[in-house]
Amino acid sequence: MRRFLGFVKKEFQHxxxxxxxxxxxxxxxxxxxxxxxxVVTNELKDVRIGIWDRSRDQVTRNAVNKILSSGYxxxxxxxxxxxxxxxxxxxxxxxxxxxxxxxxxxxLVDEKRASIRLVTxxxxxxxxxxxxxxxxxxxxxxxxxxxxxxxxxxxxxxRSRMFYNEEMKGVHMFVPGLMALIMMLISALMTSxxxxxxxxxxxxxxxxxxxLKPREIILGKVTPYVLLSLINAGTIIxxxxxxxxxxxxxxxxxxxxxxxxxxxxxxxxxxxxSTATKTQQIAMVFSxxxxxxxxxxxxxxxxxxxxxxxxxxxLSTIMPARWFIVIVKNVMLKGTxxxxxWKETLILLGMTLFFIMAAMRRFNIRLESK
Amino acid sequence: xxxxxxxxxxxxxxxxxxxxxxQVHKGEIFGFLGANxxxxxxxxxxxxxxxxxxxxxIEVAGxxxxxxREKIKRKIGYMSQKFSLYEDLTVSENIRLYAxxxxxxxxxxxxxxxxxxEQLGLQHIKNQLIREIPLGWKQKLAFSVAVFxxxxxxxxxxxxxGVDPITRRQFWEMIHEATREGIxxxxxxxxxxxxxxxxxxxxxxxxxxKALDHPASLKEQYNSKNMNEVFIKLAxxx
Amino acid sequence: xxxxxTLLVKEFKQIFRNRFILPVIFIxxxxxxxxxxxxxxxxxxxxxxxxxxxxxxxxxxxxxxRFSGSPYFNITLQASNDxxxxxxxxxxxxxxxxxxxxxxxxxxxxxGSTDLQLVINAINATEAGLVKAYCTRIIHGFxxxxxxxxxxxxxxxxxASLEIIPAFWYNPEFDYKIYMFCGILVILVTIIxxxxxxxxxxxxxxMGTTEQINVxxxxxxxxxxxxxxxxxxxALFELGFGLILGRILYDLPIVGSLWxxxxxxxxxxxVVLGIGLFLSTISGTQQQLMFMSxxxxxxxxxxxxxxxxxxxxxxxxxxxxxxxxxxxxxxVIRMVLxxxxxxxxxxxxxxxxxxxxxxxxxxxxxxxxxxx
Numbered sequence: 001m002r003r004f005l006g007f008v009k010k011e012f013q014h015x016x017x018x019x020x021x022x023x024x025x026x027x028x029x030x031x032x033x034x035x036x037x038x039v040v041t042n043e044l045k046d047v048r049i050g051i052w053d054r055s056r057d058q059v060t061r062n063a064v065n066k067i068l069s070s071g072y073x074x075x076x077x078x079x080x081x082x083x084x085x086x087x088x089x090x091x092x093x094x095x096x097x098x099x100x101x102x103x104x105x106x107x108l109v110d111e112k113r114a115s116i117r118l119v120t121x122x123x124x125x126x127x128x129x130x131x132x133x134x135x136x137x138x139x140x141x142x143x144x145x146x147x148x149x150x151x152x153x154x155x156x157x158x159r160s161r162m163f164y165n166e167e168m169k170g171v172h173m174f175v176p177g178l179m180a181l182i183m184m185l186i187s188a189l190m191t192s193x194x195x196x197x198x199x200x201x202x203x204x205x206x207x208x209x210x211x212l213k214p215r216e217i218i219l220g221k222v223t224p225y226v227l228l229s230l231i232n233a234g235t236i237i238x239x240x241x242x243x244x245x246x247x248x249x250x251x252x253x254x255x256x257x258x259x260x261x262x263x264x265x266x267x268x269x270x271x272x273x274s275t276a277t278k279t280q281q282i283a284m285v286f287s288x289x290x291x292x293x294x295x296x297x298x299x300x301x302x303x304x305x306x307x308x309x310x311x312x313x314x315l316s317t318i319m320p321a322r323w324f325i326v327i328v329k330n331v332m333l334k335g336t337x338x339x340x341x342w343k344e345t346l347i348l349l350g351m352t353l354f355f356i357m358a359a360m361r362r363f364n365i366r367l368e369s370k
Numbered sequence: 371x372x373x374x375x376x377x378x379x380x381x382x383x384x385x386x387x388x389x390x391x392x393q394v395h396k397g398e399i400f401g402f403l404g405a406n407x408x409x410x411x412x413x414x415x416x417x418x419x420x421x422x423x424x425x426x427x428i429e430v431a432g433x434x435x436x437x438x439r440e441k442i443k444r445k446i447g448y449m450s451q452k453f454s455l456y457e458d459l460t461v462s463e464n465i466r467l468y469a470x471x472x473x474x475x476x477x478x479x480x481x482x483x484x485x486x487x488e489q490l491g492l493q494h495i496k497n498q499l500i501r502e503i504p505l506g507w508k509q510k511l512a513f514s515v516a517v518f519x520x521x522x523x524x525x526x527x528x529x530x531x532g533v534d535p536i537t538r539r540q541f542w543e544m545i546h547e548a549t550r551e552g553i554x555x556x557x558x559x560x561x562x563x564x565x566x567x568x569x570x571x572x573x574x575x576x577x578x579x580k581a582l583d584h585p586a587s588l589k590e591q592y593n594s595k596n597m598n599e600v601f602i603k604l605a606x607x608x
Numbered sequence: 609x610x611x612x613x614t615l616l617v618k619e620f621k622q623i624f625r626n627r628f629i630l631p632v633i634f635i636x637x638x639x640x641x642x643x644x645x646x647x648x649x650x651x652x653x654x655x656x657x658x659x660x661x662x663x664x665x666x667x668x669x670x671x672x673x674r675f676s677g678s679p680y681f682n683i684t685l686q687a688s689n690d691x692x693x694x695x696x697x698x699x700x701x702x703x704x705x706x707x708x709x710x711x712x713x714x715x716x717x718x719x720g721s722t723d724l725q726l727v728i729n730a731i732n733a734t735e736a737g738l739v740k741a742y743c744t745r746i747i748h749g750f751x752x753x754x755x756x757x758x759x760x761x762x763x764x765x766x767x768a769s770l771e772i773i774p775a776f777w778y779n780p781e782f783d784y785k786i787y788m789f790c791g792i793l794v795i796l797v798t799i800i801x802x803x804x805x806x807x808x809x810x811x812x813x814x815m816g817t818t819e820q821i822n823v824x825x826x827x828x829x830x831x832x833x834x835x836x837x838x839x840x841x842x843a844l845f846e847l848g849f850g851l852i853l854g855r856i857l858y859d860l861p862i863v864g865s866l867w868x869x870x871x872x873x874x875x876x877x878x879v880v881l882g883i884g885l886f887l888s889t890i891s892g893t894q895q896q897l898m899f900m901s902x903x904x905x906x907x908x909x910x911x912x913x914x915x916x917x918x919x920x921x922x923x924x925x926x927x928x929x930x931x932x933x934x935x936x937x938x939x940v941i942r943m944v945l946x947x948x949x950x951x952x953x954x955x956x957x958x959x960x961x962x963x964x965x966x967x968x969x970x971x972x973x974x975x976x977x978x979x980x
Contacts, residue, residue, distance in 0.1 A: 089777060158747055173733060340699070419821055
């Protein structure tokens, strides 16, 4: 036992001496939360628009004012000519151009109809759609206020409730995914790298020749990362709560237990990878590209799984992160109990056992072949 | 060729080289001996321009180590403990690489290369990757590459590590050959028997020079049959 | 000059003898580009809806038919009370609940206005926003239909209507894939450039051969160029490869000048490789370097506008983006490929990159020490 603890202590020292990696390991979740919380949102603001007012009457001027004071839009320039639209778009100076037809007010009063053209730079399809929606909303509202005598009758009023996230904060979506990603990164990547490093520098043989049993070596290598991962998970939850008011609606202990399960899974995966890689380089590249990237893309972290074509949906089922995200969403954001997540938990458990057994078998084989 | 006066190198508060003073004459084989950790590699790195001295006056090949490092590098060769040939390049590619770096022209390189390969008996493996050839050949090749451009001085840092005695003997023959062509050799080692092959020997103990003379004189002075005994007696002196 | 050539020969030989490099350059990009583009769609399809219709009137049924007829929605449940619907929402079996009370149509006739309720699962705020927007669009359509079909006759005279005509340039089919593909190409080229360069350098440091190089009269700048140039070429090749793939797989439009794109990419790569080089001069081990590059790469990529427009980011983020080279390339590639922007349109970005490259390369070379 004392041997083992001595070994674990050495591992800890190793990690803490590498200040640069440590800084990044702890700093990464913080930075990621800030990024996802503040930066990666799909709300529009300060959309640059160009205005071509071919009428220049009272109504259009008021309409323009309404648009510019809505807070969503910023005036990029006024146009006098159709050709200017192209250059505005090409140079990126504006994303939308609003065109009021000639004699706007007159048409509205006399003929009871007038038209506004909204030309959008749709190379960014989603932003274009959103910008359009906003504009239509502003214009509709303006139009209503201008024609009070015409109460658009038979109005359908929409009352909407946003469940689990009343204020529609973007962060909620990302917290589970972030946790999955970071824990996978620390546990799988770091473990595979550190074990491979010993192999590469020849220390592994030394260790194997020592009185430490192989499983003690593995456990010893892995223990510091369990701690680090848990701390990181906690940091993420804490920061999300404090900075962004993401609630922890469910029971914290269930959440932590599931985290532990996931960490174990990632660790065993890391060990498994290390049994197959000879150099650190390979371990790192494989972990990054073969693990991280698919996790980010296919786990439902950013992109909804339902939208993906069949094969990818199938692939996503073998991503542990996918199931973990479902668990965290349910426990943390919806507050459901164990009854709802037993299926996913079982899947994770199964994967963990599989990885552990595979790793152990491979490790023993390598020993014998020595 | 090399003139060192009061060289000091400190790493923090640890003094690796403590006021070393010595000179190396043209054409001689100068042995820098000492136990592991005595400070030999530190000195050689400073002389090659790989490391800054903390203080002291040092001149190599007629140039000052503080101000004219790049000029020095043109006139020296170096072979490190790891033999530093590129493992993933072939024998021929390594030769051509280093020769090219020293600015030799292509025809000259081609001619010398085939000469060298013949001398070493390595023509049959000239297109093999370094990582596939045996250690002894690697070592000889590394040396040849280090002197390929006919430098004035060649620095060898523990060049015979891990190699069998016969190969070591052959290696030292190569060193003698180089001296015959006028190259000064500065070699560090912890194998005391190799000291016999040097013209003069400098023994370093814990960062300080404990002895500096011809091997024969040292053996007489310390009443020893071989350099090993000399070293043990020196090391015991406190 | 010949020294440079000698060094380059060595670098290329080493790169291509590395068994890894070739799959990394070819297979991984292909896989990524295929996967990502299909996965990375923020479009909404098959939004699962539960309808709670307590009215069962002509009006309510009309509205429901509009939803069921829309390709975006998939009505999976019609119930008479909301308990079942809420349960499904809780279990993620539906994304939105449409609830109409029993006086839906009555109020329309008697009071002239009525209401309905939408309950949306907003954990993914972006999705929720889009769901709401789509629902709103359909409901407004229903609204106009009701107004004109049923009551239009008598009131057409006094109701003025405003026609809003949208036009979508450069992407009339609203193909989100192409936009994402550009982003992915940028990410790929960046990562390959930065990572491979940095790894290469530190690997040599760890192997000890850098020492042998430092002893020779090679000048720092020759060494640095020899380390950068091969990967610069490889990354540019990657770009070309990616463009061809995009053309074949997704019919990627190439509206603008490819020369311009490659010109900009060349300068951009000097910046990115320079950053990788600089990072390697401050890392001791491959692991440290990997982590640092990963950190910077991920941060820069997320902030570059690949998923969300940079203009929507908070002020401080946009400030940071001034030193984020990825943001520049992201912008330029979309402008040139999709809109056909010319040199004048990207000149500001181009000159910024030029300045950035000079600074970072100077820093990297200065920081590289032959003597320690």
